[in-house]
Amino acid sequence: MVNDTALKLDVGRKFSEAAAVGGAVIDLAAAKAEEKAKFVCRGVRVHYGAKEALHGVDMDVPDAGVTALIGPSGCGKSTFLRVFNRMNDTIPGARVSGSVLMDGADIYAKGVDPVLLRARVGMVFQKPNPFPKSIYENVAYGPRIHGLAASRGELDAIVEGSLKKAALWEEVKDRLKEPGTGLSGGQQQRLVIARAIAVRPEVILMDEPASALDPIATARLEELIDELRKNYCIIIVTHSMAQAARVSQKTAFFHLGDLVEFGDTRAIFTNPKDQRTQDYITGRTG
Amino acid sequence: MTDARPLADRAALARIARRRRGEAAFRTASMAAVVAAVAMLGWLLVTLVGSGATAFYQHVITLDVALDPSKLDPTGARDPAELQKASFRPILQSAIYGRFPEATGRDERRELFALISVAGATDRLRRMVRDDPALVGTTVRITAPVSDVVDQLLKGRIDRKVDATLRPVSDRQIAWIDALRASGEIKARFNATFFTATDSRDPELAGIASAVVGSAMALAVALMLAAPIGIAAALYLEEFAPKNRITDIIEININNLAAVPSIVFGLLGLAVFLSFFGLPRSAPLVGGFVLALMTLPTIIIAARSALAAVPPSIAAAALSVGASPVQAVFHHKLPLAAPGILTGVIIGMARALGETAPLLMIGMVAFVTEIPSSLTEPASALPVQIFLWSDSPERAWAERASAAILVLLIVLGAMNAAAIFLRQRLEKRW
Amino acid sequence: MTTLGIFLSLIFESLRFFAQVPPLDFLTGLQWSPQTAMREDQAGQSGAFGAVPVFLGTLMITGVAMLVALPIGLMIAFYLAEYAPARMRAAVKPAVELLAGVPTVVYGYFALLTVGPAIRGFAEAMGFAVPTQSAVAAGAVMGIMIIPFISSLSDDVINAVPQSLRDGAYALGATKSETLLRVVFPAALPGIVGAFLLGVSRAIGETMIVVMAAGRAANLSANPFEAMTTVTVQIVAVLTGDQEFDSPKTLSAFTLGITLFVVTLILNVIALIVVRSYRDRYE
Numbered sequence: 001m002v003n004d005t006a007l008k009l010d011v012g013r014k015f016s017e018a019a020a021v022g023g024a025v026i027d028l029a030a031a032k033a034e035e036k037a038k039f040v041c042r043g044v045r046v047h048y049g050a051k052e053a054l055h056g057v058d059m060d061v062p063d064a065g066v067t068a069l070i071g072p073s074g075c076g077k078s079t080f081l082r083v084f085n086r087m088n089d090t091i092p093g094a095r096v097s098g099s100v101l102m103d104g105a106d107i108y109a110k111g112v113d114p115v116l117l118r119a120r121v122g123m124v125f126q127k128p129n130p131f132p133k134s135i136y137e138n139v140a141y142g143p144r145i146h147g148l149a150a151s152r153g154e155l156d157a158i159v160e161g162s163l164k165k166a167a168l169w170e171e172v173k174d175r176l177k178e179p180g181t182g183l184s185g186g187q188q189q190r191l192v193i194a195r196a197i198a199v200r201p202e203v204i205l206m207d208e209p210a211s212a213l214d215p216i217a218t219a220r221l222e223e224l225i226d227e228l229r230k231n232y233c234i235i236i237v238t239h240s241m242a243q244a245a246r247v248s249q250k251t252a253f254f255h256l257g258d259l260v261e262f263g264d265t266r267a268i269f270t271n272p273k274d275q276r277t278q279d280y281i282t283g284r285t286g
Numbered sequence: 287m288t289d290a291r292p293l294a295d296r297a298a299l300a301r302i303a304r305r306r307r308g309e310a311a312f313r314t315a316s317m318a319a320v321v322a323a324v325a326m327l328g329w330l331l332v333t334l335v336g337s338g339a340t341a342f343y344q345h346v347i348t349l350d351v352a353l354d355p356s357k358l359d360p361t362g363a364r365d366p367a368e369l370q371k372a373s374f375r376p377i378l379q380s381a382i383y384g385r386f387p388e389a390t391g392r393d394e395r396r397e398l399f400a401l402i403s404v405a406g407a408t409d410r411l412r413r414m415v416r417d418d419p420a421l422v423g424t425t426v427r428i429t430a431p432v433s434d435v436v437d438q439l440l441k442g443r444i445d446r447k448v449d450a451t452l453r454p455v456s457d458r459q460i461a462w463i464d465a466l467r468a469s470g471e472i473k474a475r476f477n478a479t480f481f482t483a484t485d486s487r488d489p490e491l492a493g494i495a496s497a498v499v500g501s502a503m504a505l506a507v508a509l510m511l512a513a514p515i516g517i518a519a520a521l522y523l524e525e526f527a528p529k530n531r532i533t534d535i536i537e538i539n540i541n542n543l544a545a546v547p548s549i550v551f552g553l554l555g556l557a558v559f560l561s562f563f564g565l566p567r568s569a570p571l572v573g574g575f576v577l578a579l580m581t582l583p584t585i586i587i588a589a590r591s592a593l594a595a596v597p598p599s600i601a602a603a604a605l606s607v608g609a610s611p612v613q614a615v616f617h618h619k620l621p622l623a624a625p626g627i628l629t630g631v632i633i634g635m636a637r638a639l640g641e642t643a644p645l646l647m648i649g650m651v652a653f654v655t656e657i658p659s660s661l662t663e664p665a666s667a668l669p670v671q672i673f674l675w676s677d678s679p680e681r682a683w684a685e686r687a688s689a690a691i692l693v694l695l696i697v698l699g700a701m702n703a704a705a706i707f708l709r710q711r712l713e714k715r716w
Numbered sequence: 717m718t719t720l721g722i723f724l725s726l727i728f729e730s731l732r733f734f735a736q737v738p739p740l741d742f743l744t745g746l747q748w749s750p751q752t753a754m755r756e757d758q759a760g761q762s763g764a765f766g767a768v769p770v771f772l773g774t775l776m777i778t779g780v781a782m783l784v785a786l787p788i789g790l791m792i793a794f795y796l797a798e799y800a801p802a803r804m805r806a807a808v809k810p811a812v813e814l815l816a817g818v819p820t821v822v823y824g825y826f827a828l829l830t831v832g833p834a835i836r837g838f839a840e841a842m843g844f845a846v847p848t849q850s851a852v853a854a855g856a857v858m859g860i861m862i863i864p865f866i867s868s869l870s871d872d873v874i875n876a877v878p879q880s881l882r883d884g885a886y887a888l889g890a891t892k893s894e895t896l897l898r899v900v901f902p903a904a905l906p907g908i909v910g911a912f913l914l915g916v917s918r919a920i921g922e923t924m925i926v927v928m929a930a931g932r933a934a935n936l937s938a939n940p941f942e943a944m945t946t947v948t949v950q951i952v953a954v955l956t957g958d959q960e961f962d963s964p965k966t967l968s969a970f971t972l973g974i975t976l977f978v979v980t981l982i983l984n985v986i987a988l989i990v991v992r993s994y995r996d997r998y999e
Contacts, residue, residue, distance in 0.1 A: 085887060087886060090882070090883070090886050092801075092802070115889045115890070115891050118886065118889035119888070119889035122887065122888070123883075123887035125880055129878070129880035129883065129884040130884075131881060131884065132903045133902065141888065141890075141898065141899075142888040142890075145889070145890050145898075146889060195888065196888065199889060
């Protein structure tokens with residue numbers, strides 16, 4: 001059962017890739033519709049116990065670029081973020097309903113192994129959470145558990161490559177054996193990004209990644225995100241509207257568990273359609 | 287999306303299957319550990335109940351005994367003092383020999399006599415005669431415990447099928463026992479002796495009364511000492527003591543004392559109370575002192591956390607209406623912390639009740655056949671009694687030990703249940 | 717307060733002991749037979765108070781106990797902290813802690829009359845003879861007693877590991893056991909070491925189980941299936957019954973007592989420091 005669905009997931013992905021490179025695909029119209037969407041969410045609801053935190057969200061997350069989720073505290077944006085890698089599964093009492101298709105395959109289908117899903121959808125958290133291990137081990141952890149490296153040399157290459165992609169290599173290459181917890185906050189956050197990249201995900205979820213950082217570290221992180229968006233689909237939850245405006249191409253505004261407005265970042269910030277969005281970005285509600 | 291992605295290929299699927307199996311194995315192992323621990327607890331309890339429950343009943347034999355004046359009172363004076371000195375053994379022998387006249391040989395008769403608890407039966411006869419000297423010359427019907435071996439046989443603890451040379455009862459004895467059982471002369475009844483009698487050299491006559499009284503006395507002493515001192519110390523440390531190096535050291539000290547092996551407290555008691563102050567050995571008073579020392583840290587720690595759990599706003603409210611700090615503590619904080627403190631005291635006392643080693647040190651291992659009537663008389667304690675009985679070879683002692691353990695566990699269970707009840711009430715409050 | 721009292725009285729008695737028996741002999745001697753010394757009171761009793769076999773016996777039994785308690789206790793902690801549903805946890809935790817509430821004399825009885833014979837029977841079925849009183853029987857039962865110490869403390873410690881670390885591992889696609897073993901366990905290790913040390917100190921100081929189930933003869937052997945003695949057993953053996961207060965025999969018990977006290981104190985202090993520094997790290 002597990003294997004079947006995982007295979008299906010895989011097939012779904014190949015299918016859309018094939019469509020993207022313009023290969024011969026029979027149902028071209030369906031493939032076209034999904035071509036740009038990495039995730040297709042329909043009627044996503046999340047319950048924590050008896051409380052409903054998300055009231056049915058429909059949203060297509062584009063395959064390329066950065067999508068920002070904004071909104072006041074408690075609006076459900078972090079909850080929504082955790083829908084994409086099924087992190088809500090780890091919270092006792094949390095239930096997700098509705099459908100979330102990733103490359104056309106339902107990630108909540110019975111038998112989908114969240115472990116495999118999370119290898120394809122990486123995540124970075126609000127507070128940097130390096131493991132209490134060396135810098136090297138932090139990055140090597142994911143490839144190890146997923147068996148991505150056949151040899152020590154390969155693993156070294158993955159670690160180096162990931163740290164380079166996370167723009168951390170130059171700072172830490174001489175002290176890979178030192179504990180990851182000894183780095184500065186900004187470095188820790190980049191280490192955690194390197195850790196996520198090392199598993200070679202397609203998507204990186206970021207949950208207010210800069211909220212614990214100082215302005216200089218934040219600026220570096222934003223540069224990094226801008227760099228990463230070339231290779232990864234990034235979904236970022238942020239508190240700061242300025243940040244959303246700087247790093248994202250698409251923005252979704254959440255309010256009290258509802259998706260209020262979703263569109264190009266520029267359009268949302270210059271010409272919001274909904275009064276609530278307007279109030280929020282002009283600072284009338286917070 | 288640039289890299290070729292090996293994730294969901296067949297190798298990855300095989301790997302995830304293996305990882306999932308590892309996950310399941312680990313989870314199962316962790317559950318197995320829980321099951322093992324609970325099973326051990328279960329095994330312990332089942333063993334105890336299995337071996338101890340039978341001690342709560344006992345087999346007794348009914349015998350008609352002729353109180354032959356020529357043996358009991360050769361002078362004919364019926365002097366009560368003389369009567370008490372007389373040997374009741376011969377008349378008891380005649381009674382049982384009379385029941386089975388076919389047993390004539392010396393060995394046969396010895397075996398026959400061994401069916402009865404001699405000490406138990408003669409003691410009963412002596413008391414009857416003391417209460418009513420006129421009985422001499424008549425025939426009385428007495429009910430006395432059978433000997434421990436017979437009791438064990440009837441409870442099925444001695445295997446009849448084992449070769450006669452390897453079991454403590456002979457085939458002849460088994461025949462007599464079965465005959466007496468069939469005729470109703472031997473029957474089972476509730477073993478009241480176990481609760482009313484003191485320790486004895488004969489298991490069928492042994493009881494826990496002296497040990498229970500000894501334990502109760504020692505516990506009472508410990509409670510009287512440890513509770514007030516412990517609560518006072520907790521109040522001082524939590525409410526009034528300045529926070530400095532000395533109180534810091536005291537605090538670390540108290541935490542450490544709670545983990546000091548109990549036998550060290552016994553050594554302390556031996557050196558200080560017995561050797562230095564010259565208090566009597568084996569006395570519940572000294573036992574209480576030692577147990578008090580042992581439980582003090584527990585009580586102090588529990589009382590402090592109970593006091594700390596009272597919201598500071600309550601003390602602030604009291605102070606704001608003009609109460610002095612001492613009044614605020616005694617009128618408001620202490621009553622609110624009382625259930626928590628009481629819980630700590632009960633748990634400390636429960637631990638003290640089960641404690642054996644320090645009591646061994648101060649000599650509360652005496653063979654005590656009198657129920658102690660004062661705090662300085664030699665006494666035993668329930669756990670020590672269990673220890674002594676466990677060390678004796680006869681099966682009947684092991685049965686008694688199990689039964690005593692059951693009594694101890696029931697008391698401890700009740701104390702802990704009370705503590706839990708109090709804690710829950712406390713938690714409901716805020 | 718009381719610590720000082722214990723310390724002074726034990727020091728005092730020990731000094732008197734060492735006045736009669738050279739400390740070096742006590743610490744390195746291979747013979748322990750205080751009863752002999754009692755009879756030859758005036759003789760030099762060279763070697764009669766060599767505590768090495770007693771210490772080794774203690775070590776052996778503690779080792780067996782920890783061998784039982786550590787894996788089971790840890791696995792229980794893992795289960796309770798990471799796997800058990802709330803209702804299960806509420807039922808299992810007190811049940812396991814009941815094991816800690818059973819008086820030690822009960823465990824001693826259990827070791828002597830149930831576990832000891834069971835091990836002997838098993839060994840005989842396997843074809844070799846084992847006495848009822850053995851280091852294994854005492855150690856195994858002591859291990860059962862210590863399980864709740866390890867599991868409760870480790871459970872607390874594991875729960876104190878920040879959720880963010882777990883989330884980090886889950887988000888990388890780690891399974892629960894992978895997260896537990898490679899992320900949570902290393903993070904909780906200092907606290908678990910603290911729990912382990914407290915368990916060891918408990919095992920060293922435990923008296924009744926070993927008095928009843930381990931035997932009294934000082935036996936210099938590496939075979940856990942033999943009867944062995946421990947520090948606490950010797951204290952009890954020497955001090956039960958009437959005795960005068962200044963014979964080297966009695967004083968030896970106090971010396972053993974102070975050794976015990978100092979060793980457990982050191983273990984406790986280390987454990988407390990380790991646990992405290994661990995708590996500070998994660999607030």
